Amino acid sequence: MILGEVSGAFGRRMLRIALMARNVLKVAPGLALIAAGAAHAAADRLAVAPGGYTPMKPTPGKGMPVDGGLTFQTQYSPTGLEALWMHDHIVMTVLIATTLFVLALLVWVMVRYNSRANPVPSKTSHNTLLEVIWTGIPVLILLVVFVPSMKLLAHQFKTPPKEALTIKAIGNQWYWTYAYPDNGEFEVTSNMLSHEEAVKRGEPPQLAADNRMVVPVGEPIRLQTTGADVIHSFAVPSLWFKLDAVPGRINEKVLFVKEPGVYYGQCSELCGARHGYMPIVVEALPRPQYNAWVMTHAGAKIDGAPEAPAAAPAAAAAAPAAEAASGTEVAAAASSGE
Numbered sequence: 150m151i152l153g154e155v156s157g158a159f160g161r162r163m164l165r166i167a168l169m170a171r172n173v174l175k176v177a178p179g180l181a182l183i184a185a186g187a188a189h190a191a192a193d194r195l196a197v198a199p200g201g202y203t204p205m206k207p208t209p210g211k212g213m214p215v216d217g218g219l220t221f222q223t224q225y226s227p228t229g230l231e232a233l234w235m236h237d238h239i240v241m242t243v244l245i246a247t248t249l250f251v252l253a254l255l256v257w258v259m260v261r262y263n264s265r266a267n268p269v270p271s272k273t274s275h276n277t278l279l280e281v282i283w284t285g286i287p288v289l290i291l292l293v294v295f296v297p298s299m300k301l302l303a304h305q306f307k308t309p310p311k312e313a314l315t316i317k318a319i320g321n322q323w324y325w326t327y328a329y330p331d332n333g334e335f336e337v338t339s340n341m342l343s344h345e346e347a348v349k350r351g352e353p354p355q356l357a358a359d360n361r362m363v364v365p366v367g368e369p370i371r372l373q374t375t376g377a378d379v380i381h382s383f384a385v386p387s388l389w390f391k392l393d394a395v396p397g398r399i400n401e402k403v404l405f406v407k408e409p410g411v412y413y414g415q416c417s418e419l420c421g422a423r424h425g426y427m428p429i430v431v432e433a434l435p436r437p438q439y440n441a442w443v444m445t446h447a448g449a450k451i452d453g454a455p456e457a458p459a460a461a462p463a464a465a466a467a468a469p470a471a472e473a474a475s476g477t478e479v480a481a482a483a484s485s486g487e
């Protein structure tokens with residue numbers, strides 16, 4: 150009897166182990182695919198597109214304000230889409246419904262209880278049920294707004310992953326500099342284009358800059374901001390990004406651009422006489438094109454150190470571009486890898 154129970158339990162355990170093993174085997178090809186995908190992504194990250202870099206032409210109406218625009222710009226980042234959804238579906242719904250309800254109550258009171266229609270007013274001063282309702286419903290409305298807004302806040306300030314590319318935006322009176330510590334520490338100075346020059350290049354006047362902040366598309370970027378003199382603010386409406394650039398400290402937030410394009414913004418903290426003339430231009434490019442742009446700078450490196458061991462095959466492809474741009478490190482890595 151006891152032996153039978155023991156062997157029954159043993160049998161069940163063996164069956165469970167067998168099932169687990171089957172599940173592991175089922176998952177294994179998936180894991181292999183994920184690993185292959187990761188390796189592919191790592192190789193992509195180091196690929197360099199041939200043909201160097203030509204500034205991308207902006208798409209009219211994309212990443213920039215439009216004439217007669219009433220609401221937010223179309224969003225091109227995950228947090229932007231989430232925020233826009235919250236604005237359109239939650240905040241606006243609550244706002245419109247509340248406004249209409251209060252308007253209806255006002256109209257009802259004015260028509261039904263004016264002195265002509267209701268010459269003898271009621272002396273009622275308390276109604277427990279009504280008071281519970283008009284306290285309870287606003288509390289529920291606040292909860293409905295609170296939950297998604299806290300979620301959005303948390304998503305906006307999520308810590309960037311360890312392998313994220315770091316870019317630093319530095320506000321100066323009155324221009325921006327962009328530093329690329331993971332790409333060989335070069336810096337780009339970005340000044341506003343004159344009205345004529347912007348029009349000539351097919352860009353929106355007062356928003357166009359001579360040098361853009363070029364970023365890779367479809368990956369989280371650790372964007373840090375700081376100020377060189379006074380407080381500035383790095384803001385790009387279509388990417389749902391606004392972060393103060395404060396002297397003596399670094400602020401940090403994830404920038405994620407969902408599709409290639411040119412996105413315009415402006416300094417958004419009153420910073421002095423030419424505050425209105427320090428636009429921000431973010432150009433998001435696929436990795437190989439981004440890497441090609443990186444390689445046009447002296448001393449450029451394709452990526453930070455963590456990727457170095459896997460760099461050989463992609464770096465070999467990168468070598469011609471690297472030599473052209475005198476980026477010796479990648480070329481050296483390529484020749485040592487052969």
Ligand SMILES: [Cu+2]
Nearest residue numbers: 381382416420
């Ligand atoms: Cu400023």
